[in-house]
Amino acid sequence: MSEFKVDFIITTDRTMMSNHHGKEFLGFIATGPPIGMPERLWLWLAAPKVKTDKYGRPKEAPYGLRKIEAALLNHGFKAAIIDPDYIGKYLHEAKALLIGHHDYFALCPPSSEWWYITKKEPINARSFRRLMEREEIKAAKKKGLKIIVGGPAAWQWLWRIDNWEKWGVDTVVDGEAEKVIIDLAQKVIDGESLPRYIYISPHDAPQINEIPVIKYASVNGLIEIMRGCPRGCKFCSVTLRPLRYIPLDIIEKELQINVKYGIREGIIHSEDVLLYGAEGIKPRPEPIIRLHRLVKKYYKVFAWSHASLSAIKYAQEEYKLITKIAELSYDEHQDFWGVEVGIETGSPKLAEKVMPAKAAPYSARDWPNVVEDAFAIMHEHKIIPAATLILGLPGETVDDVIATLELLDRLKNYRSLIVPMFFVPMGVFKNRDWFKRVHLKREHLEVMRACLLHSLNWAEDILNKFYMRSPLHLPVKLLLRAFLMYVKIKSRKYITNEFLETFTPS
Amino acid sequence: MRVYIVGDVDSEVLYNISKRLIQHPQDNKLELYVYTRNSLRYMEKLRDIILNNILLGLVIYERKLDNIVDDLSKLNECNNDFVLIGKDIPQEILDKLRKVIKEKHGLEVIDG
Numbered sequence A: 001m002s003e004f005k006v007d008f009i010i011t012t013d014r015t016m017m018s019n020h021h022g023k024e025f026l027g028f029i030a031t032g033p034p035i036g037m038p039e040r041l042w043l044w045l046a047a048p049k050v051k052t053d054k055y056g057r058p059k060e061a062p063y064g065l066r067k068i069e070a071a072l073l074n075h076g077f078k079a080a081i082i083d084p085d086y087i088g089k090y091l092h093e094a095k096a097l098l099i100g101h102h103d104y105f106a107l108c109p110p111s112s113e114w115w116y117i118t119k120k121e122p123i124n125a126r127s128f129r130r131l132m133e134r135e136e137i138k139a140a141k142k143k144g145l146k147i148i149v150g151g152p153a154a155w156q157w158l159w160r161i162d163n164w165e166k167w168g169v170d171t172v173v174d175g176e177a178e179k180v181i182i183d184l185a186q187k188v189i190d191g192e193s194l195p196r197y198i199y200i201s202p203h204d205a206p207q208i209n210e211i212p213v214i215k216y217a218s219v220n221g222l223i224e225i226m227r228g229c230p231r232g233c234k235f236c237s238v239t240l241r242p243l244r245y246i247p248l249d250i251i252e253k254e255l256q257i258n259v260k261y262g263i264r265e266g267i268i269h270s271e272d273v274l275l276y277g278a279e280g281i282k283p284r285p286e287p288i289i290r291l292h293r294l295v296k297k298y299y300k301v302f303a304w305s306h307a308s309l310s311a312i313k314y315a316q317e318e319y320k321l322i323t324k325i326a327e328l329s330y331d332e333h334q335d336f337w338g339v340e341v342g343i344e345t346g347s348p349k350l351a352e353k354v355m356p357a358k359a360a361p362y363s364a365r366d367w368p369n370v371v372e373d374a375f376a377i378m379h380e381h382k383i384i385p386a387a388t389l390i391l392g393l394p395g396e397t398v399d400d401v402i403a404t405l406e407l408l409d410r411l412k413n414y415r416s417l418i419v420p421m422f423f424v425p426m427g428v429f430k431n432r433d434w435f436k437r438v439h440l441k442r443e444h445l446e447v448m449r450a451c452l453l454h455s456l457n458w459a460e461d462i463l464n465k466f467y468m469r470s471p472l473h474l475p476v477k478l479l480l481r482a483f484l485m486y487v488k489i490k491s492r493k494y495i496t497n498e499f500l501e502t503f504t505p506s
Numbered sequence B: 001m002r003v004y005i006v007g008d009v010d011s012e013v014l015y016n017i018s019k020r021l022i023q024h025p026q027d028n029k030l031e032l033y034v035y036t037r038n039s040l041r042y043m044e045k046l047r048d049i050i051l052n053n054i055l056l057g058l059v060i061y062e063r064k065l066d067n068i069v070d071d072l073s074k075l076n077e078c079n080n081d082f083v084l085i086g087k088d089i090p091q092e093i094l095d096k097l098r099k100v101i102k103e104k105h106g107l108e109v110i111d112g
Helices: A024-031 A039-046 A063-074 A111-118 A123-132 A135-142 A154-159 A161-166 A180-190 A248-260 A285-298 A309-319 A321-329 A348-354 A364-380 A398-410 A427-431 A442-465 A471-495 A497-502 B011-023 B042-052 B065-074 B091-103
Strands: A008-011 A079-081 A096-100 A146-150 A171-174 A197-199 A265-269 A301-304 A337-344 A383-391 A417-422 B002-006 B029-036 B057-064 B081-085 B107-111
Touching: A008 A063, A024 A039, A024 A123, A039 A123, A039 A471, A063 A079, A063 A096, A063 A180, A096 A180, A111 A417, A146 A154, A146 A180, A154 A161, A154 A171, A154 B042, A161 B042, A171 A180, A197 B042, A248 A285, A265 A285, A285 A301, A285 A309, A285 A321, A309 A321, A309 A337, A309 A364, A337 A364, A348 A364, A348 A398, A364 A383, A364 A398, A383 A442, A398 A442, A417 A442, A442 A471, B002 B011, B002 B065, B011 B042, B011 B081, B029 B042, B029 B065, B042 B057, B057 B065, B065 B091, B081 B091
Parallel strands: A008 A079, A008 A096, A096 A146, A146 A171, A171 A197, A265 A301, A301 A337, A337 A383, A383 A417, B002 B029, B002 B081, B029 B057, B081 B107
Antiparallel strands: A197 B057
């Protein structure tokens, strides 16, 4: 028995509790089912076990869980993030198990898409199910353990009520939970009944001074610089949250925490990094430069979580800001950085309907040009985007899909990965229908084919010239190369015109 | 604003009420108290409320059917609160429920 006791175990399954070999992007492999290799090897590639201390506390843990942990510790609760392999040590005495996840049931893109395409359940959902069906959790549940789930994928429980009931989940918390978790924890301690479901509205979202500073290192040194997004795209849930900029002194504290625990590379997290300290949707050089100087003071290497293509274009064309960030960042440790960007559609007409402010300060009518200009800027500055497209957006027509195909053709010379995703109802569109395999038209398949060819082509270049250059990463790199080769061979029949000719739309 | 959902309430009634609440909120928070026989099936019916709601804070409590009379009796203030009375409520509870509702002002009753 451990001398270290916790009332509140905070955890998640292996696909989330991992640093993905120090490369966040590899975590996305867990959104697919194992392809061309055994599940164990696939899981190791996507999400190897993370280092822990003797109590099973992970050296790095997902940032969202770190926030919940900090909130509880600040209020005097005995709480700790525990690696899923170690929770059995604590379950018999703990009062509650708190679980967070990005994609509990593989319903988010791209998991849902891989599932539809391969007809096999992705590994993230399998791994989560294995966690929830552990005998030690069932036994603890019988003795009164409370289970509270939350995180960005909390909404998925509404579509998996059977699992909600079967696994004895007491409360689902949807939204920013730093405040509400304190009330819930107190209710658990006092033996009061818990609500079944909580949706935290924008009015109840924590203000800056209510967001606690993390106490231990986050996965891949991720630090949050702002919350919310002002662009109001209808398919996105983040845009429903109020916009808040985290002050630099708070950001610095979290950088220091990560460095203290040995993390020297990290991700700057925001829905749109270039909007940090912005004037509306126009980036301002001063806060961005100060932010990057601060990050480089602590981290040898950084990446951006997300940036908008319009902000990239505007920042460069108005202020040469991308060049300036590259100049202050590139050194003996770093000569590129990665970022996720959203193309979503190549159709100006659809862009006007579902994401009218995504191109701002440019017109939505100019969206394809904004995308291409931003891609050119990133290519020139060795910023490597992983871009998303959304297929099946509400109101999408065949002409819109053809416009996306035309845009993809314009992007073929720019170093990037482009991933098409099926529309999942979120944000203002959360009451709409899901886009499913049965809705696929021939033009959608053509977009998917174009994305596959584009990404396979550039993945090799990225892997050869930029990614995982340390000898320590050689086994992972070799496995990734083998996987790319396998995908190339297996996808041959799907990328031929003959295959498209045989496709019958439903 | 509080909504007490008692027994098996028709989905359509629930949906219409929820639309009204969400489109014309009295305050920023909606508390739903579901009096049920301990099954999460009611969440399927509440899903529409949740999915149509963006701006309101929403809390759903599950209570035992036997508690409804006591819970309403203890209410000090009913301000634009609702009671939705559905099917499958034992007559004894239903009688007591109707009685306690009469004693409370500002409690709107909808039979669903």
